[in-house]
Amino acid sequence: MRAGHGRRHQGAGRLKASGGTIRTGAEVDQVLIRNGKAKGVVLAGGEEIYGKLVISNADVKRTFLKLVEEKELPDIFLRRVRNFKIRGSSGKVNIALDSLPEFPALPKDSPAYRADMHFTDSIERMERAYDDRKAGRWSADPFLDMMIPTTLDPTMAPPGKHFMSCFVQYAPPKIDGRDWTDADRDGFAESVIAQVAQYSPGFRDRIVHMEVRTPREIEAEVGLTEGNIFQGELTFDQLLFNRPVPGYAQYRSPVGGLYMCGSSTHPGGGVMGAPGRNAAAEILRDLAKPTLHMSPAHDVI
Amino acid sequence: MNRHVKTDAARTLAQSHFRTPPGCGWRNIELLVPQRMRRAVAGPAVPILLQAQRVDARLEGVPSRLSPTRFRLCSQERHLPWLLDSAIGYEVSVEEETETVAGLALQGPTSFAILRDAGFSGVEQLKVFDLAEFAHDGATVTISRTGFTGDLGYELFVPAGKALSLWDRLMAAGELRGIRAIGYTALNRARLEAGLIVANADFTTAEHAIRADRLRMPDEIGLGFMIDLDKGHFNGRRAILEARTKKKLRHVLVGLEIEGNIPAEHAIVYYKKSQEVGLVSAAMWSPMAERNIALASLQRPYGDTIVDELWVEIYAMRELQYQKLMKKAKVVQRPFIKLDRRTANPPADF
Amino acid sequence: MTSSDLNWDAIVIGGGHNGLVAAATLARSGRAVLLLEAGNEVGGAARTEEFAPGFRVSTVAHLLNRLHPDVVKTLELERHGLTVEHGDFMPSVALSKDGPLTLHGAYGEVLTGASPSEQSAWKDLRAQLLRYAGVLKPFLSRRPPGLGGMSLAEMTGLGQTALALKRLGKEDMRDFLRVLLMNVYDLLDEQLSDDRLKGLLAFDATLGSHLGPRSPTSLLGLYYRLSGEIGGLAGAQVQPKGGMGAVVAAIRAAADKASVSVRPASPVAKVIVEKGRAVGVVTQGGETLRAKAVISAINPATTILELVGSREVDTGFVRKVKNIRMKGDAAKLHLALDRPPQFTGVDAADHKGRLVAAPSPDHVERAFNPSKYGEFSPEPVMEITLPSLADPSLAPSGACVLSAVVQYAPYALREGWATGKPRFLKAIMAQLETYAPGIGATVRHFELLTPADIEARYRMPGGHWHHGELQADQMLMSRPVSGWSGYDTPLEGLFLAGAGSHPGGGISGAPGFNAARHIIAMRA
Incomplete structure (x- = not known):
């Protein structure tokens, strides 16, 4: 796809066209609740915005442990939200390159240059990378999901230049139980660069700029608790009727008028929009409004 | 359709090669080859169906016996892992030769004459299902008198590096006899007239079936005659036995002759014009048989004990409009066309 | 080859405890049973x-x-010499440099050595674990539910499980379903804070399997442990007087009473198959013995691939059997000691208990890591007993026996056990020395059985005491393989009755007992 995930802007356009309003730079500080019903939100600057419904796309921990006061929630729900596992496990390294890196293992002009590349040639290496993560460190020999989007869409970089996107596992939310430091972040980036350079001679010399996101940056920039990109681990105990927590797997919450629509809810993370779509359907059902205008899921063949 | 000579290069097959010591009795090969088709030494290449443990026809393929202990299996799908697992407990070595051996089918009435003219002397000795080795371009080509057309024909196997020179040799020898390459559509028509079935067209193989009830037993696709339950254990024996004794064979594959001349491809078959009883999997107007023929899978007892009052619903496209036809069908014997030249000895010059 | 004229109703292959239980149970139904x-x-x-x-x-x-209560009751094992009294229950002691913590009675009815808040958290967790394991418990004595064509009895069984779930109450049922396939590490983190207690539980959950506490589904191991009971109390544990051999002796006595013919030193070479039916066996001595039913209480893979032979079964079945994971990770250490060791901080009574050296879940996890790569744990975790303290007949006067299950010792050690074994022993002794200083100097003799040794000595492939990993994909209707979990095999007349079948290993007798009851019910 050209311009990466730019299609979300189309979604924004559609929202506006349907009469919606988007406000940016409007961090929500609190959900306003009166008599157990959500009435609106309070922005970080203190502004109060009222609405009939509040639908939170933030993760379930952020929503119910930060935006909603404890007293509004039943104990058992709070306990389950606290037990929700949302430990980050990945990081991202975006690298601006002066020229296209070479991979001697590939034939010249191989279509693999435009593909998703991995350097981990055994499951043991991946498993050992995970051992580091379990011990509270980033992986010394990580496994990368690497691609060079500019081989498909040259407009993403100045002419002749390239951009490399590395999805990196593993990066724990904390290092040895303490917060990430800048030095940790640089060490994490170095593990990535070192691995790519092993397979691509001269790689370091091509690097113009780097943008490194550990779980710390992911949480700070996007608000994903503990930097978990799926807004919650996708393990059996947090899937289907258990997602995000037992008893509240259908986008509703203990607070009337407050719904969830993020990746913390079923079916989970990944750029697919399914939680949002399903949430909308449930909300319309609560409002006794039709859902005929929603495109149906495909027939199962 | 030109039924003269066809080289069917488009039929790319997966091939495996295996060796067994004499008397090894590898269940998938010897046990399923019908007795009457066995020959002691070189020969036979017989289409067989290899079954899996459940009710499914897991493995289709045509084995050739290259020597008393060497076999080649040509199949539509790759089966190496399954063959390897089937070899456990036997002294069998299996190797994949899909990429190293090229297969070519030379089919049609002049196929013998072309091989002879191309210099494969001795090829006239081959009876149906026989095979022999011949010299070609410093290598060996294995020629078997087999094919998938129901016509006189041969299948040639040669090291992949010699495929082009073999092709050229045949094309040169056959030029004046009208040799030409054909594609799948032509082959499909020929095989249908011969009443031969194709995996994943006329039945669904286990590897492809997502729904358990779409699998078919050999008895349900007209291959029950190949099963000999007295030969000891083979894959699927218990399932077949159980299905037969518990009357669980729910389908039957039949040849149909349909009135009119509109091909009934993928048409629904009805009993008394109203009750759905099956589906046509392949159909054509046969210019050679001058009949409107089809293969269909029906739900027993229809097609089995009840063969009257079968109707086929055909949607004929007429100038961007469907015309629905309800045509009478009767169950007929396969093959739809039987060509004496397929088995004639010696093979006829043309 | 000689041929016996005698036709048995049933031949049981393998005289392990499950084989004995199956033979005794079948014989009590009036069948003429031969056990080889x-x-x-x-x-x-x-x-x-x-x-x-x-x-x-x-x-x-x-x-x-x-040991399953139905087995005890049906075979009247108490009459045959098996006694378990409440006073026999052994405590479990979590060893740690910070001093021990002890679970008394049946799996910690009382916890000592922990803070009051931890004691209260443990009380809740223990009750919860026993409740949830209790929901699964009835499965132990039933054939696993079939996926297609269930009988009325099976439906009723499942219905009862549904009812048991419902009886938990809505919120408890929700938690049951949430945690069922969780890893034990995360669950312990949710509810406990004492590393010693968490380490002990993490050890118990992963004991005998190729899992670390953080491996998905590792909690199931703890449920399996707690679904067992002894003396009517779930989670309890005892050392039988006279050792485990005394339990075998009681089952053997029951078998003898039921007129089972037991023939030791009679390895079976082959199961005779005629027209797809097992009709007897040929011994390695060449004797042919025929029977209406052949019950194999040995390893399922050995049974199918070696005794029956892959030629008699379908490729798909062979594939499934070959894919049963059964490479053991547990070694067994026996030490002959000059005198009883002194574990630091452990009182005299607790020395008679089960001493667990697994100081934290992280420690257990770190011990597990190398086993993934074919290496043994440099700091192994273990379960130690000193059986001669309670039963002095096991050692010379004043001396002491130490028996320990040690993890992780991968069956296929990359460097090979010839060189690995002395190094592993050293690693184990180093751990023991930290908990019982001076113990090394009192060792008169040692025996270390790696999974490879256990395989060779006890004919257990992979040296795996469950005869197949006891993990979610090899449990219930997938044990030993999917489609064949109810003690039947594709061969009519051949049944499986060992730990490789549902519910699994441990000295329960359940697989043998369930198989025998199935055979009796189908009048085979």
């Missing part, structure tokens, strides 16, 4: 043997914690 044991003595991995002059030990299984 390869070794010179019955008992299999439940034997008590001399490992050094004057020192005896239960060489594989050393604790009794799940």
